[in-house]
Amino acid sequence: DQQVKQNSPSLSVQEGRISILNCDYTNSMFDYFLWYKKYPAEGPTFLISISSIKDKNEDGRFTVFLNKSAKHLSLHIVPSQPGDSAVYFCAASARYAGGTSYGKLTFGQGTILTVHP
Amino acid sequence: GAGVSQTPSNKVTEKGKYVELRCDPISGHTALYWYRQSLGQGPEFLIYFQGTGAADDSGLPNDRFFAVRPEGSVSTLKIQRTERGDSAVYLCASSFNAGTEAFFGQGTRLTVV
Numbered sequence: 001d002q003q004v005k006q007n008s009p010s011l012s013v014q015e016g017r018i019s020i021l022n023c024d025y026t027n028s029m030f031d032y033f034l035w036y037k038k039y040p041a042e043g044p045t046f047l048i049s050i051s052s053i054k055d056k057n058e059d060g061r062f063t064v065f066l067n068k069s070a071k072h073l074s075l076h077i078v079p080s081q082p083g084d085s086a087v088y089f090c091a092a093s094a095r096y097a098g099g100t101s102y103g104k105l106t107f108g109q110g111t112i113l114t115v116h117p
Numbered sequence: 118g119a120g121v122s123q124t125p126s127n128k129v130t131e132k133g134k135y136v137e138l139r140c141d142p143i144s145g146h147t148a149l150y151w152y153r154q155s156l157g158q159g160p161e162f163l164i165y166f167q168g169t170g171a172a173d174d175s176g177l178p179n180d181r182f183f184a185v186r187p188e189g190s191v192s193t194l195k196i197q198r199t200e201r202g203d204s205a206v207y208l209c210a211s212s213f214n215a216g217t218e219a220f221f222g223q224g225t226r227l228t229v230v
Contacts, residue, residue, distance in 0.1 A: 004159075034218065043121070043208055043221030044160065089159050095216040103148050103215030104173055107159030 003027045004092050006108035015117050019077040023090030023108055026071065030092040034105065035064060035075045038087045047088075048075070051095075080115045087112050119143075121222035123209050129228045130199055138194040138225045142211030149192050150219060151184055152208040160208055166192060167215055199229045 005024045013019045021035075031052040036044035050057040050064045050073070057064050063076045077084055090108040122141040130136050142149050148167055152160035162176040166186045174184075181199075186192040196203055206226050210219040 006159075032216070036221075041223070043210075043223045046218045046220065049218060091159075093216065103150065103165045103167065103212070103219075104162050104176075105150070105152075105160075105219065106162065107152075109157070109159050 002109075003030075004090055004106050004108040006090055006111050008111050009109070010112040010114070012114045012116065013080045015082055015115055016079045019080045019084065019113055019115065021075040021077075021088050021090075021111050021113065023073050023075075024071060025073075025092050027092070027094070027106070028071070029094040030106075032093045032095040033064070033066060033073050034091045034093075035062075036089045036091060038089060038110070044089055082115045082117050085113055085115050121209055121211055121220055123207075123222035123225050125225060126223065127226045127228075129230060132199060132201060132229055134199050136196050136199055136227065138196075138207050138227070140192045140194070140209030140222060142190065142192070142209070143220060146211035146213055146220075147189070148212045148215040148219070149186060150210045150212075151192070151194050152210065154206045154208055154224070163194070165215070172215070196227075201229045203227060204229045
């Protein structure tokens with residue numbers, strides 16, 4: 001039961017253009033969403049997050065959009081740079097759902113982004 | 118230290134052996150998580166500590182897996198009677214409080230031969 005899905009295994013973009021990475025989720029209890037970037041042989045690095053009370057959060061070149069009714073979020077990177085080439089993971093948690101599980105992140109399978117010079 | 122530290126970075130063990138993987142979280146972080154990542158997949162939740170206690174161990178695959186955090190800082194993930202299917206990268210993460218952004222270590226690559 002894949003509660004967080006990234007349906008595109010890979011994405012190739014030209015330097016300077018926009019990269020759009022997509023993520024879908026099924027669990028309506030999820031109320032907090034994060035994007036992580038991962039380089040080979042390193043742990044995931046936190047990029048940006050969004051709470052379910054918002055529909056957009058921006059940090060420099062990175063913007064995350066949340067569509068709760070569609071249970072869909074996306075990460076926009078503009079302009080894309082070769083150094084952005086990495087695996088991007090979408091993650092979700094039920095942060096305010098109470099109980100003991102709210103620290104737990106559920107990850108998607110990842111999307112490999114390649115930015116060509 | 119400045120970040121989450123995991124040791125060893127690589128571990129090769131024979132099937133049936135016992136292994137321990139160590140995680141040093143960021144100082145002051147009360148929440149600590151263990152995840153497992155197989156090739157081509159995202160990290161899969163194993164267990165989460167808030168302080169010394171395991172707040173959620175629902176991701177541990179079976180009773181061969183056990184984790185401790187006796188003083189609320191360093192944690193050890195213990196795997197008994199290792200199987201080839203246990204081969205993966207084991208990731209540790211910590212956060213200031215549960216629900217805030219988690220910071221990951223570089224992982225321990227476990228290979229069971």
